[in-house]
Amino acid sequence: MRGVVGVALASFLLVIHGVDATHDVSYSRMPQKLAFGSCNKPWKNQFLWEQIEAKEPDVFMWTGDAVYTNTSYIEDLWSALNIQLENTLYSHFLSQTRCLVVGAIDDHDYGVNDAGRNVPNRKERIQAYNMFLHRSNKNQAFEIDPKIDDTDLERDGLYSSHTFTQGDNQVSVIILDTRSSRDPYPLALPFWLTKRKIRFFGKFFGTINTILRVISASVSEIWNTKEGNTKDMLGEQQWQWLENHLKHSKADFHILISSVQMFTTNPFVESWGHFPASRHRLAQLLNTYNVTGSLVLSGDVHFAEHIGSEENIVEITSSGMTHHATNTYRAPFLSTAVKFVIHRFHKHRPYKNAFYNGINFGGISFDWNGRKECVSKGMLTQIYDEDGNTVLSSWTCSDRQIDWMRLHENTTFGVWTALLIVLFTGCCALLCTRLLLGSIFTASARNRASAGDSGSSRRAAAAVASDKNGSSRSSSSKRHHA
Numbered sequence: 001m002r003g004v005v006g007v008a009l010a011s012f013l014l015v016i017h018g019v020d021a022t023h024d025v026s027y028s029r030m031p032q033k034l035a036f037g038s039c040n041k042p043w044k045n046q047f048l049w050e051q052i053e054a055k056e057p058d059v060f061m062w063t064g065d066a067v068y069t070n071t072s073y074i075e076d077l078w079s080a081l082n083i084q085l086e087n088t089l090y091s092h093f094l095s096q097t098r099c100l101v102v103g104a105i106d107d108h109d110y111g112v113n114d115a116g117r118n119v120p121n122r123k124e125r126i127q128a129y130n131m132f133l134h135r136s137n138k139n140q141a142f143e144i145d146p147k148i149d150d151t152d153l154e155r156d157g158l159y160s161s162h163t164f165t166q167g168d169n170q171v172s173v174i175i176l177d178t179r180s181s182r183d184p185y186p187l188a189l190p191f192w193l194t195k196r197k198i199r200f201f202g203k204f205f206g207t208i209n210t211i212l213r214v215i216s217a218s219v220s221e222i223w224n225t226k227e228g229n230t231k232d233m234l235g236e237q238q239w240q241w242l243e244n245h246l247k248h249s250k251a252d253f254h255i256l257i258s259s260v261q262m263f264t265t266n267p268f269v270e271s272w273g274h275f276p277a278s279r280h281r282l283a284q285l286l287n288t289y290n291v292t293g294s295l296v297l298s299g300d301v302h303f304a305e306h307i308g309s310e311e312n313i314v315e316i317t318s319s320g321m322t323h324h325a326t327n328t329y330r331a332p333f334l335s336t337a338v339k340f341v342i343h344r345f346h347k348h349r350p351y352k353n354a355f356y357n358g359i360n361f362g363g364i365s366f367d368w369n370g371r372k373e374c375v376s377k378g379m380l381t382q383i384y385d386e387d388g389n390t391v392l393s394s395w396t397c398s399d400r401q402i403d404w405m406r407l408h409e410n411t412t413f414g415v416w417t418a419l420l421i422v423l424f425t426g427c428c429a430l431l432c433t434r435l436l437l438g439s440i441f442t443a444s445a446r447n448r449a450s451a452g453d454s455g456s457s458r459r460a461a462a463a464v465a466s467d468k469n470g471s472s473r474s475s476s477s478k479r480h481h482a
Contacts, residue, residue: 023160024149024245029142030166030366031058031100037321037361038063038106038259038299042083044322048361049089051388053096055363058142059162061173062103063299063318064259066132069111074121074128077111081132100142104175105129105158106259106300107270114209114270116182117235126158126180157181159238161245169368169377172251174242176258178272181235185274187212210268233278246289252398253293253379255364261298261307263315263411266345269301273413283404293398295381297362301325303342304362304383306354306392313350313394314402316381318362325357348411359386374398 035057040046052060067080084090094101107115109129119125157177164171234242246254261271262279272279286294296307296315302325307315325342326335339357346352360383367378374397383392 023155024163025160026147026149026163026165027143028146028165030164030169030171031142032365033057034059034061034364035099035361036061036063036257036297036364037318039065039302039319039323040084040321041068041323042080042087046087046089046322048321048359048386049093051384051386052361053093054388055384057097057099057363059100059102059173060097061175061257061297062101062133063257063297064104064106065108065299065319066103066129068108072112072119074111074124077125077128080111081128085132085135094136095139098139098141100140100162101133101136102160102162102173102175103129103133104257104259104299105177105179107179110179114185114213115179116184117180118184122180130158155241156237157235159234159241163249163251169366170251171253171255171366172245172249173255173257174245176234176242176256177238178233178259181238182233183231183275185213187215213268213270213274230277231275233272233275239281243285243289246285246291249289249291251293252377253295253366253396254291256294256296258296258298260300261305261315261317262296263307263348263407264301264305264345265347265411265413266301266341267413268341268345273411276412279408280405283408286402286404290401292401293377293379293396294400294402295379295396303358304356304360304392306350306394307348308350308407310350312400312402313381313396314407316362316383316392316394318360318383320358320360322359324359354392356383356385356391358391360384360391 033055035052035055037048037052037060067077067084069076069080103109105126107113109132110119110125111128112119112125157180158175159177160175162173162175164173258272261269261273262282264271264273267273272282285291294314298315298317299319301317302320302323303317304319305317306313307317325338342355342357343352346354349355363382363384365380367374367380370376370378372378373380373395377398379396379398381394381396382390385391
């Protein structure tokens with residue numbers, strides 16, 4: 001019932017506010033600065049908003065996981081989104097900057113870890129996040145009356161484009177929905193299990209799903225060709241929309257937002273690499289329509305990263321606004337395993353250490369006169385740490401052309417990598433099992449000890465009572481004889 005009411009309320013608000021995450025929108029103003037970030041837990045300290053506010057962005061772009069939930073129930077998703085909207089620092093950031101807020105939906109915004117199209121209450125989950133974006137824009141003053149293309153009112157998912165134009169300069173932000181139409185992984189924990197917060201076992205759900213995902217990718221890589229794995233990432237309707245947008249775009253810069261990484265060689269994280277047919281199709285589209293000045297922004301992985309060559313950074317990941325890769329896990333061996341994985345899979349980076357493992361967010365600014373790094377127009381993208389200092393930066397030139405098909409072919413996982421990760425994940429599975437059983441046995445022993453202590457206390461109390469009764473009877477007997 002609550003989901004139905006939520007959808008109705010969301011629809012009402014969309015009519016009031018106009019701008020919709022399922023529409024293509026054009027603006028007659030160019031943002032001077034944009035900011036972006038992902039992976040934000042509502043119950044953690046969100047001090048990073050103060051640093052983002054200090055950068056004075058005109059637009060903020062969620063690249064996924066604006067919220068997290070403790071269970072997969074739709075009620076918990078609504079609650080998490082409301083808690084985030086009421087967060088003091090987030091509210092202050094929105095009211096002070098009055099920036100436009102747009103965003104991509106990811107699994108935790110969907111309320112189900114590693115989810116795709118096959119989850120219950122799918123449309124209600126999409127509407128819940130759409131409503132969150134609208135309520136984040138209630139104070140926005142970037143542009144009061146943008147042009148909205150409402151020719152496609154039956155769009156299935158949260159994908160949209162935002163085109164900013166001023167004079168001869170144009171930027172297109174293309175937000176992809178990599179969740180609501182995505183095919184499921186061959187191996188994954190069932191929804192009926194993951195939707196519950198189960199003691200002991202529940203805290204290993206994420207790790208178990210990672211292991212299952214990697215095994216799935218390994219089997220696909222070993223037994224199928226890249227074209228043989230036909231599982232889809234976007235859904236046919238979104239593919240047709242994307243092709244039409246790229247075909248007619250005249251923008252100097254194209255910013256593609258994907259909630260998961262596109263061109264990583266790391267098989268442990270969710271990415272387009274697990275859907276090679278979809279990435280192949282995307283690369284063909286970008287090559288066919290000669291999409292220049294392109295840059296991919298992604299999130300999800302809990303660290304920041306550059307992907308590409310030293311000459312051409314094609315993808316920038318910013319992830320970890322409230323937590324990062326190695327402070328997420330309580331078990332020391334998991335943090336060590338994560339560090340190993342980040343360092344081991346680096347083929348996709350321009351150099352081995354082109355990443356930052358810490359709290360971070362991203363920022364974008366433009367050089368329209370070609371006076372700095374680019375002869376043509378330039379776009380500077382920077383990753384900032386929790387103190388607002390730059391830790392990674394790169395330039396994208398408007399006349400830059402990328403061979404996307406070659407990039408796709410050079411960033412596949414590979415058979416030997418697949419065999420290695422099967423072995424590695426097997427070891428992780430054994431360690432997780434040992435930890436899980438250890439937790440259960442420790443808790444069981446603690447309960448038994450507690451029960452034993454309680455029994456001992458009861459016996460001691462009974463003994464004391466018995467002694468008192470004996471003493472009382474002895475005194476009474478003595479008085480009787482006297």
